[in-house]
Amino acid sequence: MSLRRRIVAGAGLCTAVLLVTACGGSNGATVQGAKLVRQGQLTTCTHLPYPPFQSTQSGKVVGFDVDMIDLVAKKLGVTQKIVDTSFETIKGGAALNAGKCDVAAAGMTIKPERAKFLDFTKPYFNATQALMSRKDGGVTSLDDVKAKKLKIGSQGSTTGEDYVRAKGLNPQSFDNSAAELDGLRTGQVDVIVQDYPVVQGWLKDPANVKFAIAANLNTGEQYGFAVKKGGNAKLLQMINQAITQAEQDGTYKAIYEKWIGACQNCVPS
């Protein structure tokens, strides 16, 4: 009996350990020195939807960032796989640290406080913030918003939100860009702050014909991709190479024109 008991105990222990290790264990791989969390895949974290950088079209995630990271995936000889997670876990590094993905590509501005938790690539996009409101809204600046006591909406944890807060406004914080746009359309807020290219993309949609860019907030931001802090130098290097190469051989311009519009000094470096 004691033998059987020991066998059962042993088996139980093994199963438990196996279970736990199977969950925590990685089936990652190293390709050309770059560490990948999933074999054969370059896993990208993003927060959907964020057109034109990434959004879902007929069941696939497409956009500017997607095309850029595809260049890296191609270099690595793997396919890009995109996972959707909340933005604060991306900018705070939790998504990368938890091994949810290899690279964060989420139209994310390079900020010193974010660089504490992430390793940013070189800038791949010049961006500014814009205010969007009804055409007849009579708003031309942030001061107007303040003076007229208008309700302003922002997307949670973004630089736009930080920017208007720093200007003394108290925006209503939406969970994602689509909800923010809906907030404007439903009149929950009178004006929203969002990255310029995103607003530009929205305004191409006939559904938003009543709205326009009310003001440009020249924040001089630059987007970067990011990898795990101190964890994937080789991948970082390869992404930087891919960006440089794309800028030089015209691929960048082509992607820019495909998703954003005419390229006037669009190359960030």
Add this chain to the structure above:
Amino acid sequence: MSVSETTTGAPPRRGLTRRQRHRFVLGGEYVVFLAVVLAVVLLADWDTVRQNLANWDVAKQLFPDIITVGLRNTVLYTLLAYAFGLVVGVIVAMMRLSSVLPYRWFAMLFVEIFRGLPALLIIIFVGFGIPFAFSIEIPGGVVGQITLALGMVAAGYMAETVRAGIEAVPRGQMEAARSLGMSYGRAMRSIVIPQAFRIIIPPLTNELILLFKDSSLVLFLAVTLEQRELTKFGRDLTGQVGNTTPIVVAGLCYLLITIPLGYLVRRLEARQRRGQR
């Protein structure tokens, strides 16, 4: 080792007696449990846990705002939605028990919809769907929206609880009240419903706990800094400090309320059991 052999206790038996088998199974359960605990303890990267999940320096800077803003709003939203839900729930329960057929249909439809849909969908619908469809603004802004949305979810559940409570009050109570000359409404209000509520206080308290947790879904509406409840607060801070500790602290704040409430439910249930016997 068939059962008959072991229970009759024939001397040349093989296998285990029932008692031995029981001990054997129990021992196995302990071993598996210990093994899992051990595996978790050994496999966790405790330095990372301390750094990322239980970082005291990060936790300190959450206070007092996580209480004065986060917890305060969580409690506020929950109580408002609960009060709204209780009123609507009682009304729907009365309609469900009404002799007017369309009332009963409506009540059933109401319960099926608001009990059957995820709370998140209802919140998004109230937040974005209703303003779109009717171009009206729900009074009270976010607070009004969450009271309405979560209140309807709560009402769906509470209507059924209240109905069950009313039906659990013996018929004789109503009959006795009517025979004393009370009107139906008066008898319901002053005789049946008070007794029904006594019965359903534990499930209603449970509903309060559920609602308390569901209030986290407010973050899908647009909230300003001072409207943030615990979950949104924790999430925002997590992004700002690059550390998961705020989520853990927010979780502890929920337990601060839900554990005493759970204790209260057990006490109430125990009291009720004593009262019945």
